[in-house]
Amino acid sequence: MLSLKKSSPSDWLVSQNKYQSKKTRSKAKTISITAGKGGVGKTSVAVKMARLMADSGYKVLLLDCDTNLSNTVVKLGLPITNYFYELVSAQREFDDCLHKDGNLHLLSGCNGSIDMFNKSLEIDRIIIDILVNHERDYDYILLDCPAGITKETLTLNAYSDYRFVVVTPDKSSVTDSYSLIKILNKEFGVNDNHLLINKVSSEPQYQRMVKTLSETVETFLKCRLHILGGVKFEDAPVDQFDSCLLEQENSSLHKNFVKLVRKFTEEIEGRAAADEYAPFTNSRHEQDVRFTI
Ligand SMILES: Nc1ncnc2c1ncn2[C@@H]1O[C@H](COP(=O)(O)OP(=O)(O)OP(=O)(O)O)[C@@H](O)[C@H]1O
Numbered sequence: 088m089l090s091l092k093k094s095s096p097s098d099w100l101v102s103q104n105k106y107q108s109k110k111t112r113s114k115a116k117t118i119s120i121t122a123g124k125g126g127v128g129k130t131s132v133a134v135k136m137a138r139l140m141a142d143s144g145y146k147v148l149l150l151d152c153d154t155n156l157s158n159t160v161v162k163l164g165l166p167i168t169n170y171f172y173e174l175v176s177a178q179r180e181f182d183d184c185l186h187k188d189g190n191l192h193l194l195s196g197c198n199g200s201i202d203m204f205n206k207s208l209e210i211d212r213i214i215i216d217i218l219v220n221h222e223r224d225y226d227y228i229l230l231d232c233p234a235g236i237t238k239e240t241l242t243l244n245a246y247s248d249y250r251f252v253v254v255t256p257d258k259s260s261v262t263d264s265y266s267l268i269k270i271l272n273k274e275f276g277v278n279d280n281h282l283l284i285n286k287v288s289s290e291p292q293y294q295r296m297v298k299t300l301s302e303t304v305e306t307f308l309k310c311r312l313h314i315l316g317g318v319k320f321e322d323a324p325v326d327q328f329d330s331c332l333l334e335q336e337n338s339s340l341h342k343n344f345v346k347l348v349r350k351f352t353e354e355i356e357g358r359a360a361a362d363e364y365a366p367f368t369n370s371r372h373e374q375d376v377r378f379t380i
């Protein structure tokens with residue numbers, strides 16, 4: 088399974104012909120939930136969106152790319168396991184490593200595994216290998232990315248069909264997300280991303296952030312930011328936000344996420360419909376047409 092050859096990430100992506108042409112043959116849409124900065128809500132967003140997509144009938148794989156500080160299982164109240172290590176060391180099959188709940192499958196990482204720590208792994212190549220092998224089994228694959236702008240994480244971001252950049256209103260989050268978008272652009276040729284503003288206090292604050300970030304990214308990087316939307320800062324006790332998010336199906340928070348997910352899936356459907364009439368696309372995206380929520 089670890090057969091991917093060594094080269095620089097961008098060269099490797101081009102040589103594998105993955106980043107540009109992957110969409111012509113893959114089934115799942117791959118989405119990186121990313122940020123640069125830690126603690127902005129990447130995992131909360133990834134878990135909630137994965138759950139909603141699965142509840143809407145899509146087959147979803149949530150892949151925790153924080154491979155030794157995995158938080159997805161923690162947020163979902165599932166047992167911590169060493170499955171990711173067992174998978175990469177060929178002790179366990181992929182299917183036996185998944186937590187399955189209806190349409191939602193989770194491949195968790197480990198949590199402070201000494202084995203993982205001591206094994207030097209090229210995580211990006213391992214995860215891309217998993218994607219290549221399983222992208223035909225899912226409609227959506229969501230990558231919950233770790234904080235930081237390491238080569239591994241950015242390679243995964245670049246490989247993905249979509250990147251949801253999660254930003255909070257503080258200056259360091261804005262700066263870090265700009266740095267992430269810049270390196271993705273300069274090193275990997277990525278020129279469009281989706282923006283999700285989390286922990287927003289007010290509508291004017293949200294509008295200000297959208298304007299500032301869009302203009303800055305367009306002016307200085309000539310990149311496009313698709314606006315996914317915003318999520319309000321919930322003044323819940325720090326350990327209760329995720330249970331509110333996942334359990335309260337009548338809350339405005341839940342309804343807001345339903346809207347965000349619907350907006351995105353409809354955007355993809357619109358694009359798929361347009362692709363039907365685009366030249367040089369013949370059999371492209373047969374599967375897209377059935378993405379209906
Ligand atoms: N809109 C929100 N309102 C209030 N609290 C939130 C909101 N979104 C996320 N949180 C809380 O913020 C904290 C950080 O969220 P989360 O763990 O999802 O961030 P992260 O970006 O994945 O962090 P890391 O970089 O460590 O992986 C958690 O306690 C989460 O419950």
Ligand SMILES: [Mg+2]
Pocket residue numbers: 129130131153158231232233
């Ligand atoms: Mg996280």
